[in-house]
Amino acid sequence: MTDSVTLNDGTTIPQLGFGTYLVDPKDAVETVGTAIDVGYRHIDTAQGYRNEAEVGEAIANSGIARDEFYVTSKLTNSNHLRDDVLRSFDETLEKLRLDRLDLFLIHWPLPTRYDGDFVSTWKAMLELLEDGRLSSVGVSNFQPDHLEQIMDATGVAPVVNQIEVHPYFRNESARIASHEHAIAVEAWGPLGQGAVLNDETIAEIARDVDRAPSQVILRWHLQRGDIIFPKSMRRERMEENMGLFDFGLTEEQIARIDALDQGANGRQGPDPDTFDMV
Numbered sequence: 001m002t003d004s005v006t007l008n009d010g011t012t013i014p015q016l017g018f019g020t021y022l023v024d025p026k027d028a029v030e031t032v033g034t035a036i037d038v039g040y041r042h043i044d045t046a047q048g049y050r051n052e053a054e055v056g057e058a059i060a061n062s063g064i065a066r067d068e069f070y071v072t073s074k075l076t077n078s079n080h081l082r083d084d085v086l087r088s089f090d091e092t093l094e095k096l097r098l099d100r101l102d103l104f105l106i107h108w109p110l111p112t113r114y115d116g117d118f119v120s121t122w123k124a125m126l127e128l129l130e131d132g133r134l135s136s137v138g139v140s141n142f143q144p145d146h147l148e149q150i151m152d153a154t155g156v157a158p159v160v161n162q163i164e165v166h167p168y169f170r171n172e173s174a175r176i177a178s179h180e181h182a183i184a185v186e187a188w189g190p191l192g193q194g195a196v197l198n199d200e201t202i203a204e205i206a207r208d209v210d211r212a213p214s215q216v217i218l219r220w221h222l223q224r225g226d227i228i229f230p231k232s233m234r235r236e237r238m239e240e241n242m243g244l245f246d247f248g249l250t251e252e253q254i255a256r257i258d259a260l261d262q263g264a265n266g267r268q269g270p271d272p273d274t275f276d277m278v
């Protein structure tokens with residue numbers, strides 16, 4: 001139903017998944033259950049979203065075999081010390097009711113916290129690969145110099161860098177640095193958290209290809225090779241966001257969307273160099 005991307009450790013990940021940021025725990029069993037019913041098998045959650053237990057319940061309720069799913073979670077900002085990495089990973093598995101997680105990410109680098117030492121956090125993440133309960137390890141919101149630091153220290157590249165990317169903020173410096181090291185890019189906030197949906201250029205292209213604006217934006221991501229997991233609370237939007245594999249954008253249409261980039265002004269989320277919420 002969706003294409004796959006091969007990661008630098010030889011594993012594969014569905015290019016399209018379902019995001020769960022701001023899916024309130026009280027709604028999450030039903031919402032994630034609907035997404036699974038619609039056909040999503042790749043689910044992106046995080047310790048910080050406080051809905052891992054509900055995501056796990058929805059997966060268990062589905063009755064679908066574990067190996068049909070690709071599940072990602074992320075280490076939250078208060079858990080960067082080694083013992084907290086190991087302990088909280090156990091909790092994540094327990095909440096998700098899984099005996100193996102597909103992908104675990106450092107959620108934010110926090111260069112102004114923990115004496116700027118995200119290298120030790122990365123080393124602890126690599127320890128998690130040793131007992132078979134974690135398949136792949138990656139990072140999120142890492143800037144080019146953050147990537148260099150963890151790779152210089154360990155020689156191990158993350159499989160993905162999950163960063164803010166959408167037409168208003170293409171984030172090319174972090175994308176290019178990731179690609180230089182065969183790190184796949186996961187584009188969070190692929191719809192600009194909704195901000196790009198009413199754009200006039202997107203509306204024109206949507207009319208030309210007879211698709212919804214959301215589908216034009218998401219198709220742009222797919223043709224650039226990035227991995228995406230749009231979030232919606234609504235079934236019809238979940239379905240719309242999956243309908244991406246039976247049409248294409250021309251190079252000219254992609255270039256027009258590329259031109260919407262506003263650089264750092266287009267960011268919807270915080271700057272990873274200064275974000276320090278713990």
Ligand SMILES: NC(=O)c1ccc[n+]([C@@H]2O[C@H](COP(=O)([O-])OP(=O)(O)OC[C@H]3O[C@@H](n4cnc5c(N)ncnc54)[C@H](OP(=O)(O)O)[C@@H]3O)[C@@H](O)[C@H]2O)c1
Pocket residue numbers: 018019020021022044045107140141162163187188189190191192193194197214229230231232233234237238240241269
């Ligand atoms: N690593 C990180 O730091 C980080 C940060 C942010 C997000 N993420 C991940 O990336 C995922 C996606 O990002 P996001 O949730 O922030 O934003 P997003 O997917 O870009 O946008 C979600 C917003 O778009 C609306 N929407 C979705 N599909 C739509 C459609 N077809 N038509 C109209 N509106 C639509 C949703 O509204 P409704 O829900 O009301 O439909 C919601 O308001 C997250 O859920 C999370 O898994 C990671």
